[in-house]
Amino acid sequence: MTHFLLPLLHTGGPYPSGWLHSDWRPEPTVILGVFALIGVYLWFTGPKNRDAAGERINPVTGKQQILFVTGSLVALIALNPPLDDWADRFLLSAHMFQHLLLMFVTATFWLMGTPDWLLRRLVSNRIVNRIGYLATRPIPALVVSSALIGFWHMPPIYVAALNSEPIHIIQHITFIIASVIAWWPVIGPLSEWPKLTPPMQCLYLFAIGIPGSTVGAFITLSKPGIYDPYTQSPRIFGLDLATDQEIAGLTMWVLASVIYLLVITVIFFRWAGAEEAKEVRGNRATAARSTEPTPSRLADPSASAGLQG
Numbered sequence: 001m002t003h004f005l006l007p008l009l010h011t012g013g014p015y016p017s018g019w020l021h022s023d024w025r026p027e028p029t030v031i032l033g034v035f036a037l038i039g040v041y042l043w044f045t046g047p048k049n050r051d052a053a054g055e056r057i058n059p060v061t062g063k064q065q066i067l068f069v070t071g072s073l074v075a076l077i078a079l080n081p082p083l084d085d086w087a088d089r090f091l092l093s094a095h096m097f098q099h100l101l102l103m104f105v106t107a108t109f110w111l112m113g114t115p116d117w118l119l120r121r122l123v124s125n126r127i128v129n130r131i132g133y134l135a136t137r138p139i140p141a142l143v144v145s146s147a148l149i150g151f152w153h154m155p156p157i158y159v160a161a162l163n164s165e166p167i168h169i170i171q172h173i174t175f176i177i178a179s180v181i182a183w184w185p186v187i188g189p190l191s192e193w194p195k196l197t198p199p200m201q202c203l204y205l206f207a208i209g210i211p212g213s214t215v216g217a218f219i220t221l222s223k224p225g226i227y228d229p230y231t232q233s234p235r236i237f238g239l240d241l242a243t244d245q246e247i248a249g250l251t252m253w254v255l256a257s258v259i260y261l262l263v264i265t266v267i268f269f270r271w272a273g274a275e276e277a278k279e280v281r282g283n284r285a286t287a288a289r290s291t292e293p294t295p296s297r298l299a300d301p302s303a304s305a306g307l308q309g
Contacts (some may be wrong), residue, residue, distance in 0.1 A: 027078045041069075058115060068110055093247035224242040
């Protein structure tokens, strides 16, 4: 029974003591899972997506493939040494940065890298289509994703994840799902579950950053040791418990907010540029029409006589 339980004790055993405070033991299941995911994606968007003549059946761009593979490799880096050792055993700030990579890079790159036709089977099922549509509307997306993130950062729940590998895996999967739901109204690929208009995307991103910032502020301003396992950890890289916790909280509070602000800025200026270009084209079309001779004037004999006189 003891041997069965030992793998569940995520924080059990000696602390990593190798170079850079890591034992440099990669997680085989993570490596196999990530490369299997990449392989399946490249198969469906590559050889599986060609007819007998070798022509591509459904559209997919090289940019999409690069984004999906990059997002997967970022997950591989985030969930393996040395970052995973620092996050699980030493530093709350490393743990927050790990979550940031999964939620702001992996999840978003997967969304942007997945062609719509690859997900279209989801909408063929009436129940799945209805659930997906409702979950990706802005208000439910904001509420659900924020509730999931807030739940997992409650001290008892967070500590449970640190102490149990299965719970920790569920936590990471939940974070990715929450992030996919949160980002869908902005970059979701399915037209059946439509994105917001650019102005509404800016408003939505401003709103969705508030709950995470609130959690980050709570961690930053709380008494050091909010998550008990880190109070027992050896201090590394010269970071004491209070500084580590402050950096972790500021990562959620400030860094995440900066990312949202940058995305809002890009969306706004792209939208404003497109609107300006549309207005210029409209003005040019109006000017061109105003200089063309009208059929009535061409057919008016008196106008022609006047010109001859």
